[in-house]
Amino acid sequence: MSHPALRVAGLAHRYGTTTVLRDVSFEVDPGEVVAVIGPSGAGKTTMFRCVTGLVAPERGRALVAGNDLSALRGGELARARRQVGLIFQQYNLVRRLSALDNVVLGRLVHLPWWRALLRLPPTEVRDLAGACLQRVGMAAHAGARADTLSGGQQQRVAIARVLAQRSSLLLADEPVASLDPRSSASVLATLRAVASEEGIAVVCSLHQVDLVAGFADRVIGLRDGALVLDVPVADLTDDHRADVYGVDLEASPSEP
Ligand SMILES: Nc1ncnc2c1ncn2[C@@H]1O[C@H](COP(=O)(O)OP(=O)(O)OP(=O)(O)O)[C@@H](O)[C@H]1O
Ligand SMILES: [Mg+2]
Structure with missing residues (x-):
């Protein structure tokens, strides 16, 4: 049986008394x-954390290729985690290592621990990283x-690392938030290309709706x-945007 790359079903979560996710479902x-849009505090990062099993949701499930990461332990969890590549706003790379070695790290998750420890990856791993x-x-x-x-180059290396990891799902939480427009466009184009060419599912939160x-x-x-919204990009209207951000865009033209 084939599964969607990601299935989020009835996800709900609270931090203390603050409700952060309310019955969120999508595939x-x-x-x-x-693309995931929404104002600050809307729950985007929390949703990503539920998918990776870092946060156990109060209700509902997030299934990566059919696996609920929050329900797995040990070796099964490690295997399922490899299915998910993560990219954040910054600090995705080991600063002191070369671009190539950072990508090799993505591949090392597939090697026996002793070979990872030796930190002398076989030639084919370096070739793959290259x-x-x-x-x-x-x-x-x-x-x-x-x-x-x-910053933009670093994000593209981070995408290369996810490719080396052979993940089926790439979660990117505001990957271009600290980049200039040209670098942002190049990083998003790279994400688009790896999705189309490698069949990787990409879920990416963005604050700049214009980039969607x-x-x-x-x-x-x-x-x-x-x-509050789940539409093909071609159908996205200004009314949708106003609805998500809870503002009347026309009434406040000076707002960003
Ligand atoms: N570890 C935590 N403990 C308590 N409350 C938290 C925690 N993490 C997030 N929250 C709260 O949960 C809500 C959602 O936060 P979250 O980080 O998921 O939003 P976001 O949509 O990613 O926002 P942003 O666009 O600013 O990144 C916010 O009210 C936040 O203060
Ligand atoms: Mg966030």
Whole structure:
């Protein structure tokens, strides 16, 4: 039986008395790119944490290729976690390692622990890491220390690492929030390409709604923990945006 890459079903969560997620349900297919929009505090990061099993939801489930990570332990959990690649706003790379070694780290999750410890990956692992860097247009920077790369370049190396990890699902929590417009466009184009070409499902939260068009297939909106929008990107209107952000955009043209 085939599963969606991600199935979020009736997810609900509270921190203390604060309700953060309210009955959130949606599915993402392999190769599909879903943008998640919503105001600060809407629950986007919490939703990602529920998917990776870092937060056990109060109700509902998040299934990655049919696996509920919050219900797994030990080796099963480790195997299921490899299915999920993570990219955040920043600090995705080990600063002192080269771009290539950072990508190799993604591959090491598949090696026996003793070989990872030796930190001498076999040639084929380095070749694979190099090919992944090539896929994101970073082959020329393979030997550069991660902390000498621009923010956009670092994010593309992080995407290469997810490729090396052979994840089926990539969760990106505001991956372009600290980048300039040109770098943002290049990182999102890279995410789009790995989804289309490798069949990886991408779920990506963004604060810049303008970037959604041309990047995502679908856009979902969270407001105060509830899923208030789930439409193909082509159908996204200003009314939808106003609804998600809870403001009348026309009435406040000076607001960002
Ligand atoms: N560990 C925590 N303990 C208590 N409350 C938390 C915790 N993490 C998040 N919250 C609260 O949960 C709500 C949702 O937070 P979350 O980080 O998921 O929102 P977000 O949509 O990712 O916001 P942003 O766009 O600012 O990143 C907020 O009210 C936040 O203060
Ligand atoms: Mg967040």
